[in-house]
């Protein structure tokens with residue numbers, strides 16, 4: 179028997195369905211936000227990552243699967259996708275005409291030689307989006323909103339969005355000097371990694387996970403005190419805009435991210451499952467300003483993106499028992515009672531799906547009671563009951579499954595009525611979630627009021 183390579187895993191049978199469920203939430207939402215799919219190669223020239231993710235990052239220094247191919251070229255299995263997307267945008271001259279932004283989404287395997295543990299693999303999958311050719315903070319906010327929205331759709335409740343700014347070039351130069359000065363007094367007692375970081379990129383020390391070092395990091399200068407006016411203004415406007423959108427966040431001044439290409443806003447989504455398992459950040463990203471030029475672009479074009487670890491999301495949702503819900507949820511459930519009504523049901527489902535309502539049909543010969551039970555399991559909002567007698571008169575029964583009210587509706591008005599109910603129930607649900615926050619005393623909502 180030949181075993182799996184350490185840090186890799188099979189996704190098979192029912193497990194694959196779970197992945198599909200999470201991935202389709204991302205894909206659907208990305209289309210809704212106007213992103214288009216990019217499929218770039220898994221193999222890239224090693225130089226791509228050295229120049230983007232950065233020579234001083236742990237990823238490039240220690241974690242890349244790099245090898246010489248038979249033609250003696252140094253190639254690397256991609257550790258992330260942002261660099262490849264940017265390379266593709268430059269190679270294909272997608273921004274040559276200044277028609278920005280390019281809005282790309284992607285899904286696929288990445289490789290990092292890390293120590294395997296819960297939620298940490300050597301081959302894992304990322305879903306991400308990149309928005310390139312931007313200079314407006316509202317684009318950064320759109321990327322964060324996308325991430326927040328996707329995770330909420332999947333049922334993440336107590337999500338923590340940690341956010342920070344790395345400022346602009348001017349900020350980082352000043353801040354680096356301040357950090358160098360501070361850490362030069364402590365570096366002798368710090369870990370070997372920090373000693374290397376001190377020389378390569380002192381900012382990285384803030385990310386050290388070693389307890390004794392963290393004590394020293396606690397008292398290090400804070401970037402907020404070194405922000406240029408411009409960087410400060412940008413960050414404040416991002417926070418302001420998130421507040422307006424009701425997106426909760428926590429400013430974390432030690433959040434520096436493990437990749438070198440960031441400037442200005444950076445962020446991570448954290449979540450601990452109800453059982454208390456923390457799988458690390460489930461998604462992360464930020465703004466970048468030099469990447470386009472660094473990879474051969476001929477102008478200064480900025481971008482912002484976020485990527486999510488699919489394995490981590492599946493694990494957390496599974497721990498919380500929320501996966502069934504996304505896997506199964508539909509807007510409309512059609513319940514026909516005979517072959518005649520079943521053929522009408524197919525036509526109806528086609529209409530509903532074409533108009534964007536996710537729809538399922540019970541084709542199995544089941545009692546009304548068990549069909550309604552199934553509708554509940556699917557978290558359907560509207561049920562459509564079809565029986566021969568009514569259908570002969572061009573009538574159906576539409577049941578609002580949230581309020582349990584039902585009414586006879588003519589086939590002519592069926593689509594309109596179904597969408598009326600869908601829209602009003604979805605709005606009601608949003609209002610309820612919001613009200614809950616206002617009345618509630620729980621820690622999360624309380625935190626939200628204070629902001």
Ligand code: HAM
Pocket residue numbers: 257258259260290292297298299300302303304306307308436437459460461462463464465482483484485486487488489490
């Ligand atoms: P990253 O923080 O290195 O950022 O990775 C993004 C996400 O990928 C992490 O939050 C985590 O969920 C997942 N991930 C990373 N390493 C592993 C692993 N070994 N096993 C399982 N999951 C993992 C980036 O990769 C950037 N390209 C994000 C970005 C996009 N920034 C701008 N645009």
